Amino acid sequence: MADTVLTVAVPSKGRLKEQADDLFEKAGLGLHKTGHERGYTGAFDAFDDVEVAFLSASEIVHHLRAGRVHLGITGEDLVRETIPDVDACVSFEVPLGFGRADVVVAVPDCWIDVSGMADLEDVAAQFARAHGRRLRVATKYFNLTRRFFAKHNVSGYRIVGSVGATEGTPAAGTAELIVDITTTGTTLRANHLKVLDDGLILSSQAHLLGAKEADWSGAAEARRNEIVAKLKAAL
Ligand SMILES: Nc1ncnc2c1ncn2[C@@H]1O[C@H](COP(=O)(O)OP(=O)(O)OP(=O)(O)O)[C@@H](O)[C@H]1O
Numbered sequence: 001m002a003d004t005v006l007t008v009a010v011p012s013k014g015r016l017k018e019q020a021d022d023l024f025e026k027a028g029l030g031l032h033k034t035g036h037e038r039g040y041t042g043a044f045d046a047f048d049d050v051e052v053a054f055l056s057a058s059e060i061v062h063h064l065r066a067g068r069v070h071l072g073i074t075g076e077d078l079v080r081e082t083i084p085d086v087d088a089c090v091s092f093e094v095p096l097g098f099g100r101a102d103v104v105v106a107v108p109d110c111w112i113d114v115s116g117m118a119d120l121e122d123v124a125a126q127f128a129r130a131h132g133r134r135l136r137v138a139t140k141y142f143n144l145t146r147r148f149f150a151k152h153n154v155s156g157y158r159i160v161g162s163v164g165a166t167e168g169t170p171a172a173g174t175a176e177l178i179v180d181i182t183t184t185g186t187t188l189r190a191n192h193l194k195v196l197d198d199g200l201i202l203s204s205q206a207h208l209l210g211a212k213e214a215d216w217s218g219a220a221e222a223r224r225n226e227i228v229a230k231l232k233a234a235l
């Protein structure tokens with residue numbers, strides 16, 4: 001194998017893996033594992049100087065941020081949540097049309113007078129008077145939530161971290177409302193939650209991203225352009 005000029009991070013597991021694999025297949029890049037079947041490195045038949053690193057969607061964000069890989073496939077929600085200065089760190093090369101999920105603010109159905117973000121500050125004030133504390137928002141999207149609530153001038157809340165079963169937290173009594181992703185809306189409906197009218201924080205999908213901190217000298221840019229062109233042609 002020639003010296004590596006470019007490294008591409010590809011989801012090794014989880015929701016984005018299968019569709020990323022299908023896309024590389026359609027693009028005719030010939031993605032395959034190198035070393036043993038359970039290993040985490042790969043290569044493309046099409047190029048002998050490109051290395052593939054199989055990583056989880058969340059790890060890919062950190063590798064892109066640090067410039068440890070040149071290109072990577074991961075979800076926009078994870079990128080915008082994890083990297084504060086997104087534009088300085090990464091470039092959005094190709095939206096891939098899969099891994100779609102909306103990050104939304106949802107409240108209990110029974111909050112009949114609450115339909116938009118503007119209502120939340122009033123609810124927070126009433127809640128503070130009645131219970132002597134702030135509204136609790138369950139989420140794993142701490143930064144997206146803080147930015148969105150600040151943009152809507154909502155401040156009477158605190159975040160409670162939640163990495164699973166977030167939609168169950170209002171019924172369980174551990175939060176009053178949530179910020180989470182929804183695709184079909186089934187989980188929200190099943191948990192008697194409704195999305196606020198202007199509660200869409202981000203419409204996310206998987207992207208091919210470039211790392212601005214990576215070493216783009218030599219043939220790296222040319223290789224990137226070839227990979228981008230092949231993926232775009234396969235969409
Ligand atoms: N219904 C869904 N539920 C969760 N994630 C979804 C859904 N639909 C699309 N996605 C997207 O998939 C990506 C997360 O994938 P995955 O859960 O495999 O990643 P991860 O955070 O690396 O996983 P892990 O927690 O195992 O490390 C996010 O970008 C998310 O927006």
Ligand SMILES: O=P(O)(O)OC[C@H]1O[C@H](OP(=O)(O)OP(=O)(O)O)[C@H](O)[C@@H]1O
Nearest residue numbers: 164165167181182183184185186187188
């Ligand atoms: O709008 P829907 O189509 O119902 O999808 C949204 C749900 O899917 C995911 O959870 P999942 O139960 O798949 O597991 P996870 O939270 O462990 O990822 C996500 O966290 C939401 O809860």
